[in-house]
Amino acid sequence: MIVKLKNKPSITGYACVGGKEEHKGPLGSKLDFYDETDRFDKETWEKSESEMQRRCFNILLSKKEIKPTDVDILIAGDLINQCSSSNYGLVDYETPYLGIYGACSTAAEGLGIAAILCDGGYAERAAVVTSSHFCSAERQFRYPLEYGSQRTPTSQHTATAAGAFTVERAQSGAYISEVMFGITNDAGIKDANNMGAAMAPAAVDSLTRYFKESGKKPQDFDLILTGDLGLEGHRIVTDFMDQLGYDMRGVFDDCGLMIYERSRKDMHAGGSGCGCSAFALAASVIPDIICGKFKDVLFIGTGALLSQASVLQGESIPSVAHVVRIRHREDIQ
C-alpha cells in the first residue's frame, strides 16, 4: 500500500561521517567528517561505530543550528546485535528515541516513519540516524578481521559510514511524497556472502508493487536508487524487472555502486550496510534533489534480515525493501 503524504514533509538537514575507504571513494569529499583509522578514538569496533553515529548526529545538529531538544523524535538503528551502535551512540541526547531494525533498509524505514510522523503533525521535527562499520559487521556476521578470510566475488564491503537527516514540515527543496513499506521475502538464498542476490527479490517485489499500484513506469523517474544491492543484486533486479516488462536501464543506480571506485577489485561487488545508503543520500542524492538536478527519485532501501545464528542454523535469508519517493520542490531552491 502506497502511503501518500499530503503535507510535503521535507528533508531539511543531512550529515554524513565515514572511514578511510569511504573517503577515498567518489563521494569522499562530501563527508562532513572522516577518520583515516576508522577507529574514531575508541578501543573496540563496536564503540567506534557508536561514536561515529554520535558525531554524525552532532554535526547534523550543528549544521542545522539546533539543540537535541529541538528534535521531537530520534529514529535510529543499525546492524549490530540489539542495535547497540545506536543505543549507545545516541544515549546522551535528551530526545525521545525510537529504535528500528530493517538491516540495510534502516535509512529508508526511518525516513518513511519520520515523514509520516511529520506529515500527520505527530512530530514537528524528526531525525533519522543510521550507521554501519566494516569491522564490527565482519566480526559479527562473518569472521573477525584478524582471521584474514578470503572474500568471494559476490561479497560486499560493509560501508564504514553514518548518515543523519532531519525531516520536518518546514519547507525545503526535497520532500517525501510517498512511502511504501516492503513485504518480507525469502527466495531461498543461503549464502551470507551474496547479500545482493538475497535482497534482489525484495527489491523486485516492492518495485513491481509500487509500479502496479501507482500506474507509473521506471522512466517517470529521474533516478531509481536501491540501497545496497551491489553489482550482483543490481544485475539481478535489472534482468528480473526486464522480464516483468519494466525497462530500468538508464534510470537505475544503487548506493552500493556509488560509494567506492568501481575499478577497485578489493571492494568486490560494492558497498553495503545501513551506512551505505545513508551516506550516499546525505553526500549526493539529497543535495542533488534540493538543487534540482533530480526532480523525482524513487529510493528503495534494501535489507537482508539474517543473523549469524540463522545462517549457521542453515536457514535462508529473508529480505525486505522499503520505498521512499523523494521529489524536488519547484517553488524552493
Place this chain on the structure above:
Amino acid sequence: MIVKLKNKPSITGYACVGGKEEHKGPLGSKLDFYDETDRFDKETWEKSESEMQRRCFNILLSKKEIKPTDVDILIAGDLINQCSSSNYGLVDYETPYLGIYGACSTAAEGLGIAAILCDGGYAERAAVVTSSHFCSAERQFRYPLEYGSQRTPTSQHTATAAGAFTVERAQSGAYISEVMFGITNDAGIKDANNMGAAMAPAAVDSLTRYFKESGKKPQDFDLILTGDLGLEGHRIVTDFMDQLGYDMRGVFDDCGLMIYERSRKDMHAGGSGCGCSAFALAASVIPDIICGKFKDVLFIGTGALLSQASVLQGESIPSVAHVVRIRHREDIQ
C-alpha cells in the same frame, strides 16, 4: 512530548501464546495456545521462538477472521540478534513489515506506532507482534542453559511468550488516547542480572515527564503498569517516585510480577522480555479495559538496550520507557 490521538485508534484484537512456566502462572488459562515443551516443534530455540510468533499472529488472524492481506502494516520485533525471531517467524505473510527494536519495550513501541498510523489514516489496520523465549535469550545474553549457571536474586526470568494485537480506527472498548516515546537513559548499572535496576531510571524519567506535561497524578489512573521491572525495579520506581512527590501505591503494577506466582523462588525477581508485557496485556489487561474493569491505564513499556558484547566490553546498560495510555470506551462494551 505527549502525542495526543484524536481519532481513538483502538485495540480490536489480541492473542497470546506461551510456554510451560507461563501456563502454570496466574494468567496461564488465558493463553490462546501453549506448548508444554517450549519447543513449538522446532529443533533450535531460535526457531522455536519464531514459530511461537508465527502461531500467535495466526491465532490473532483467526480470532479476527481476517487474512494477512487485511492488515496494512505488521510491526514486530524481539530480543534476538537482528530481530530474527520476527524476521523469520513472520516472513511468509503478505503484509508490509516494519521491524522495530525497543528490547522489552517493543510491545509499547509497536502499539504506539500502530496507534499513530491508524489515527492519522496512514493505515486502516495495523498489527503488532512481539515475543521472547527464555532459552534463546539465556543463550544469547548470558549462558546456554546446559551450563547450569546459578542465577542471582535480582535476575528475571525471560518469559517464553508471544503477544499479538490489531489496532484500527474501528470501534472497540479499548482505545489508545496518548503516546509518549521515551528518552534513553543510562544510570550506570553494569549488572546484566539486574535489568530491573537498569530500566527503573527510564521508567521514572518517562513517568515524571508524562505527569509534568499532562498535569495528571498517579491516582488519576486505575492502573499504572510497567512492562517488566520485576520486584527490584518495581521497588526502585515506587521509592524514587515517592521522593519526587508521586505516590504510586495502590495503582502501580508490573507485568513481570503478574505472569508467575509471586511465591515461586525460581522465578527470582519476576518475568521479563518482549513477550512478558505483550502476554500480560493480551491475557488480562486489554480484556479488563474492554469490559470496563479498568477505565484508564497508563502502560509503560520498559527496555534495557544492552547487548552481550556491550556488557562484555564493560559498558553500562542504557534503557528506555515508552508510555501508551489505554482507555475504556464508555459507549462500547
